[in-house]
Amino acid sequence: MILVCVGSELLRGKLNTHVSHVSRRLASIGLEMNEECTVHDRLPEIAAALRRALENFQVVLVSGGLGPTFDDLTREAASEATGRPLSFSKPLFREIQAKFRRARHRMPPANARQAYVLDGAESLANHAGTAPGQWLDLQSSPRRKPGSRDLDSGPPHNKAGRPPGCVEDGFRRNDGKVLALLPGPPRELYPMLESAVLPRLKKIYGAGARAETHLHFVGVPESAIDDKIRPIIHRESHASNRIQFTILAHLGLVDLDIFVSAATAARARAAAERISRAVRRAAGKAWYGSDDAFPLEKVVGDRFRRRRATLAVAESCTGGMLASRLTDVPGSSDYFLEGCVTYANTAKVRELSVPESLLKEHGAVSRPAALAMAKGIRRRAQATWGVGITGVAGPGGGTAKKPVGLVYIALASKIRAVCRAYHFTGDRGAIRRRAVLAALDLLRRV
Amino acid sequence: MILVCVGSELLRGKLNTHVSHVSRRLASIGLEMNEECTVHDRLPEIAAALRRALENFQVVLVSGGLGPTFDDLTREAASEATGRPLSFSKPLFREIQAKFRRARHRMPPANARQAYVLDGAESLANHAGTAPGQWLDLQSSPRRKPGSRDLDSGPPHNKAGRPPGCVEDGFRRNDGKVLALLPGPPRELYPMLESAVLPRLKKIYGAGARAETHLHFVGVPESAIDDKIRPIIHRESHASNRIQFTILAHLGLVDLDIFVSAATAARARAAAERISRAVRRAAGKAWYGSDDAFPLEKVVGDRFRRRRATLAVAESCTGGMLASRLTDVPGSSDYFLEGCVTYANTAKVRELSVPESLLKEHGAVSRPAALAMAKGIRRRAQATWGVGITGVAGPGGGTAKKPVGLVYIALASKIRAVCRAYHFTGDRGAIRRRAVLAALDLLRRV
Known part of the structure; x- marks a missing residue:
């Protein structure tokens, strides 16, 4: 099985998240993605990739290039690669028109292109966009339809530049294979994968x-x-x-x-x-x-909820990132009471009652400061546990004794307090994220 | 130019960030990535992909599969695809040994595999890992080396399963092409791309x-x-x-x-x-x-620093995410004073002096509540501007009047206050992120 991703933007910096998602979903029904290939929005290159894919793989999934604009060429390329003509489908056209009517938009004439279907292909409903998908079973679908051209006598779209005999060749080899054309945007592709592609693949290849x-x-x-x-x-x-x-x-x-x-x-x-x-x-x-016991902030949250414990956090170098991760969990208000981003020393003193003398003696990045922050926020919020994080996230502010990457994380309850020092590597962002992960890791163990 | 990514994990869920990075870096020297292809860690599949790549493209970049373990097979596959034998390089072996010595680790015997180089290839130094890269210029490199086998008489690694004549064929076609083998981990690939690959490509293809x-x-x-x-x-x-x-x-x-x-x-x-x-x-x-005026939080920060203005934020539904983004910028302590995550209503009352009667009358998710939060945090932190965010991030908690996705964002200075209502779509995470972006977008305009 191969996934062919069509889209110049994917070869010009845009992150491809399809491969990760589709391969995980395929694995869930026991199928492995054997290869992935990304090509530009150019007809000859898409057609060449599809021909190669159909020669080498049983199932060819294609994403992207089904839109209405001039650079959406997957339909035409699939027609070239399979030697099947595209036919205008009136019912499909009416469906697309109806979608625009429901959204109270005038249908641009270009959208008519989306009503063309490969001969023998089944169209797949798209509930999140206008471009329907197409499912072509190259074994069971009729090779000749009444009134259509005799495909064995030659391809209908034969254009210059294609090696002679290529389509007939491809035809014989394609027998018994599946070609699925799917939309590119994730919000259209993912639901179609679930509702139309995975069930069909499971039916054909699923066993046991x-x-x-x-x-x-x-x-x-x-x-x-x-x-x-x-x-x-x-x-x-x-x-x-x-x-x-x-x-x-x-x-x-x-x-x-x-x-x-x-x-x-x-x-x-x-x-x-x-x-x-x-x-x-x-x-x-x-x-x-x-299984469902993830992500880490949910594991922490479940633990706190189970124990009827509550939580408040005071952050310096992580600047709210820990609070943000903890409150990313629906229902986190059950145990998360309050967060505090005390970036300035004055805020640490005023909001968390960290003694000014302590900051002077040990510095804001120190074990005593982290512990005082944890205790201060715990007291203020009346929480079971308080967390204090202070460190040097960089890139500036590091010294020989307190280098960039040094982070203290303290946890305090009414009767217990712990503090750990960490030396994280990476840039500012990585240090901050690793500090948050470390704090969550400590919280899952209390 | 094609990038071939080798690694089963990339076809089993792991996000491929190479394509995005490499394509952007190539564009910076005026080159376009024409295609990308990902294959499993399996010798025949890598070799087939490389043969196809060398037939169709002038430059073939390969990432991954250069490690020391049994599933690192890119070297062997490249040897098959080009018909060039792999030779053991004593100097390279000594370099790898020295790396382990410097790190005070015993070198596992398997790492000796990394000292094999394609005949005629130049090895590329890897300063972040053990696997050296390889650069094979298929035009200028000598086809026969003294003492090496006569390559024209047949490939040295000919194994069953390869179409007969394939290597000789590939050989003629490969002439004048470049094959570069690069390590898979980003921290090894990216520096090698900068120091060895881009300069070489620029020299060959760069103009003007x-x-x-x-x-x-x-x-x-x-x-x-x-x-x-x-x-x-x-x-x-x-x-x-x-x-x-x-x-x-x-x-x-x-x-x-x-x-x-x-x-x-x-x-x-x-x-x-x-x-x-x-x-x-x-x-x-x-x-x-x-250019460098990005990301958005930096644009906001620069604006605040220029105006000698300061900032404090009070967050409910975004739970610290706005503070986290603002403090992601090095030097943000110049203008960011304080953040407050008031998840519970009691915290809003106690910390931000939001009147309890206001919360009772309008609810915590309301225009007056957002304004009171912004004013409260501004006063408390003595900042030029205060921000208040309150909304329904979901998935629960939505009502007909206050649906999931409704978010109020307020900005308050000593003399001005504004509040905007937003209706965001997507899941909890998307709604929270969009709310933070909207707040930053408002802040860049004050």
Whole structure:
């Protein structure tokens, strides 16, 4: 299976998030994306990529290039690559017209292009945009339709520059394959993937029962987690093509999905559980949650809610990022009482009752300052736990004794207080994010 | 030019950030990435992708698969695809050994694999990791080295499964092409790209003088900005291949880079300025900064610093995210005094002196509440401007009168106060991020 992404913007700096999303969703039904390829919005290049894809892969998913403007050329390229003409579909045209009517917009004439369908293709409804998708089953769809041209006698769109015989060749090779044309914008592509593509693929290629487990890691360097769990992933995925992994690692956080298919649901579950145990054992304390117990701020929140504990945070170098992450969780008002960004020393003194003498003696970036901040915000908000973070996020402000990356994180309850010093690497943004992760990591353990 | 990304993790959920970065850096020297392709860590698939790439493109950049473990197979695949044997390089081996010695680690035997170089290739120093890169100029490099095998008589690594004659074929076609093998981890790839790849490519393909401009947009839907500037991008990039654009759009923010090459520096600058003016005119108020005047929080910060104004923020639904963005800017302590996350109503009353009666009458999500928060935090912090944000981020908590996505943002100075109501769409995270962007957008205009 290959995903062909069409869009010049993807080769000019725009981040491609399709591959990550689509590959994870495919894995959820036991299918692996074998290759991905991105091409410009240019007819010959799209057509060449599709021909190559149809020669080498059973399933060809294409995203992008279905819009109404002149640089949306996927339909035409698919017609060239398959040798199937495009036909104007009146019902489809009326649907597109109706969409504009409902939105009370005049339909630009260019949108009529979206009503053209590959001969034999089924159109896929797009509930979030105007461009319908297309599903072409190259085995079961009729090769000749009454009134259409005799395709075996030659391609209808043969243009100069294509190697002779290419379409006929492609035709024979394409037999028994699937070509799906899908829209480019995520808000159109993702729902169509769920409602039309995954169910169809599951029907054709799906077999047996399935089970899945999702594991989440934090707290040691990403590469260290990767090193620890990689041998298991390789051993298992090489031992059986019924076991699939997807991994998403970003800034010290790693998410691992395990998908297993087996003859019975019980066997699939057992295998998923066996692998999950092995991975968790290998990762040690870095593992913080499974399945829906994530992200980290939700794990922290669930823990606080369970214990009927409350939380208030005072931040200096992270400047509100910890409060922001904690309140990213729906329902966080159950345990999150208050946050305070005391950037200036005067704010630390006024808002958190940090003694001025303490700041003078030890400096704002110090263990005593972090502890005083944690205790101050806890008292003020009347919370079970207070958190204080202070550090040097950089790029300026570092000294030999207190270098950029030094961060103190303190936790204080009525009867206990702890403080840890960290030395984070990376730029200002990375140091701040790592400090927030470290604070959340401490909070999940209290 | 094609970028081949090697790594199963990229087809199993991990986000590929290489394509975005490499394409933007290529554009900075006037080159366009024509295609991108991602393959698994499997020898036949990498070799096939490289053969196809060498047949179709002048420059083939490959990232990933240069590590020491069994699934790092790019070297071997490149040897298959080019028909060039891999030779063990003693000097390279000693360099790798020295790296481990400096880090006081024992070198695992597997790392010896990283000392193998394609015949005729130049090795590229890796200052951030152990895997050296390789640069193979298929025109100028010697086809036969004394003592090496006669390559024309047959490939040295011929394995079953490859079409007969493929290597010899590839050989003739490869003439005059460049194959560069680069490491996968960004912290190794990016520096090597800057120090070794871009200068070499510039020397071979670069011509004339160059100029660049970077434009940044916010405040109207991403698609609306895209619609407005797209015709200009298409017109200009079709009119001349000496004009390159890269675009990076994410969550309502759009960054556009314009690169122009011309016979003289003055002409390049003039063209860049002409296009920049046209784009700014088309985008209207959505344009907020050029070149280094970005991101948005820096534009806001610069404005406050210039005016010697200070700032304090009180956040409810955004939960610290605005403070976090503002303090993301180095030196933000010059104007950012204090932030306050008043999630609970009691905190709004206690910390911001919002009258309890006001919250009872209008609710916490209301225009009067946002204004009272802005005024309260301004007074408390003695700041020039105070910001108050309150809204329904969802997913719960929405009513018919106050639906999910309704957010009030207020700005208050000693003599002025404004409040705007917004109706944001998307999930909780998107609503929060859009609210923060809207607040920053208001702040850049005060």
